[in-house]
Amino acid sequence: MVKRPKMENMERLKQKKILITGGAGFIGSNLANELASQNNKVIVVDDLSSGKKDNLTLRNGSGQANITFYKADVRSKKIAEIFKKEKPQIVYHLAARPLVQDAYKNPYEVIEVNVMGTVNVLEACRKQKGIESIVVVSSDKAYGKAKELPYKENHPLQGDHPYDVSKSAADLIAKTYFTTYGLPIKITRFSNVYGPGDANFSRIIPDIIEAVIKNKELQIRSDGKMIREYTYIKDIVSGCIKLSSHNANFGEAFNFGSENILNVLDVIKKSESALGKKINYKVLNITKNEIPAQYLDWSKAKDILGWKPETSIEKGIQETHDWFKNYFINEKK
Numbered sequence: 001m002v003k004r005p006k007m008e009n010m011e012r013l014k015q016k017k018i019l020i021t022g023g024a025g026f027i028g029s030n031l032a033n034e035l036a037s038q039n040n041k042v043i044v045v046d047d048l049s050s051g052k053k054d055n056l057t058l059r060n061g062s063g064q065a066n067i068t069f070y071k072a073d074v075r076s077k078k079i080a081e082i083f084k085k086e087k088p089q090i091v092y093h094l095a096a097r098p099l100v101q102d103a104y105k106n107p108y109e110v111i112e113v114n115v116m117g118t119v120n121v122l123e124a125c126r127k128q129k130g131i132e133s134i135v136v137v138s139s140d141k142a143y144g145k146a147k148e149l150p151y152k153e154n155h156p157l158q159g160d161h162p163y164d165v166s167k168s169a170a171d172l173i174a175k176t177y178f179t180t181y182g183l184p185i186k187i188t189r190f191s192n193v194y195g196p197g198d199a200n201f202s203r204i205i206p207d208i209i210e211a212v213i214k215n216k217e218l219q220i221r222s223d224g225k226m227i228r229e230y231t232y233i234k235d236i237v238s239g240c241i242k243l244s245s246h247n248a249n250f251g252e253a254f255n256f257g258s259e260n261i262l263n264v265l266d267v268i269k270k271s272e273s274a275l276g277k278k279i280n281y282k283v284l285n286i287t288k289n290e291i292p293a294q295y296l297d298w299s300k301a302k303d304i305l306g307w308k309p310e311t312s313i314e315k316g317i318q319e320t321h322d323w324f325k326n327y328f329i330n331e332k333k
């Protein structure tokens with residue numbers, strides 16, 4: 001198991017029964033570990049298609065097993081049975097196929113997991129009494145292309161391509177379970193998230209750090225000019241916890257982003273200065289249909305939840321680099 005940096009000054013939830021779908025993945029496991037360390041009873045449901053059980057520390061501060069794990073597909077009947085058995089008070093739905101390139105290759109499966117998986121989880125929630133809060137994790141990709149930036153929460157959801165449209169659809173479906181059935185839903189729309197625990201090398205920060213540690217050439221699939229907003233995992237976890245602790249604004253979406261609005265070449269420069277190393281890279285310019293620029297207005301989360309991102313990109317990249325050094329050592333064992 002690879003250790004992660006401590007999440008200081010984190011908002012707390014205590015002694016709740018919390019079910020997290022996709023909880024063995026990058027964002028889900030960081031959230032699950034943090035909630036377990038705060039003395040909540042955490043239940044992770046994941047099919048392990050990309051997540052790893054090893055990402056879960058499975059112990060709280062007193063050494064007790066605080067995370068119960070179920071291997072299950074979010075599209076399956078098992079989901080309703082797990083809800084019935086565990087009776088969670090708080091639900092976070094993160095399970096998804098989250099990679100844009102995967103969605104181009106496998107649109108049927110990605111759309112089915114991201115859309116029908118969400119419907120299946122929300123159906124289980126609908127049949128379960130006593131749920132206080134359901135957070136459905138959406139994405140800035142749900143907005144599609146924008147004429148005006150930054151995106152505000154009232155921007156129409158109009159993804160054009162398979163991954164983006166799967167997130168637009170799941171986001172709208174989540175809202176309907178509030179509007180039609182009164183479920184206590186809230187929706188998060190994250191910018192690009194990075195940090196310890198993300199070993200998806202089709203994402204730029206893991207890719208850069210791998211190139212640095214393995215001393216190899218970094219190949220940039222885009223033209224290097226795409227602008228994205230990069231938010232550190234610790235800030236995303238704190239946003240998720242604040243959102244489910246806040247007992248109002250049900251049925252609404254919240255953007256979570258940062259001050260780091262950068263193109264790919266800027267991310268390389270930031271990484272060079274954070275890590276004190278020169279990065280050798282080549283621009284391939286082979287990607288198609290990428291949204292040229294995306295960033296969020298997250299003032300709603302700031303004003304209503306009192307949330308703001310705390311981690312500078314330099315510190316975030318250094319902590320991620322430290323995590324990857326151990327990750328590659330463990331990989332060799």
Ligand SMILES: NC(=O)c1ccc[n+]([C@@H]2O[C@H](COP(=O)([O-])OP(=O)(O)OC[C@H]3O[C@@H](n4cnc5c(N)ncnc54)[C@H](O)[C@@H]3O)[C@@H](O)[C@H]2O)c1
Pocket residue numbers: 021022023024025026027028045046047048049050051052072073074075093094095096097098113117137138139140189190191192193194
């Ligand atoms: N990482 C980002 O930059 C980012 C940005 C915005 C939104 N999101 C959203 O956050 C969520 C988590 O993304 P992540 O980056 O942690 O990805 P991830 O791939 O690390 O985690 C997704 C998890 O879902 C699980 N999963 C996939 N299909 C499943 C299925 N059919 N049934 C059960 N479990 C299944 C995987 O095994 C994995 O553990 C996703 O909903 C994603 O769309 C991520």
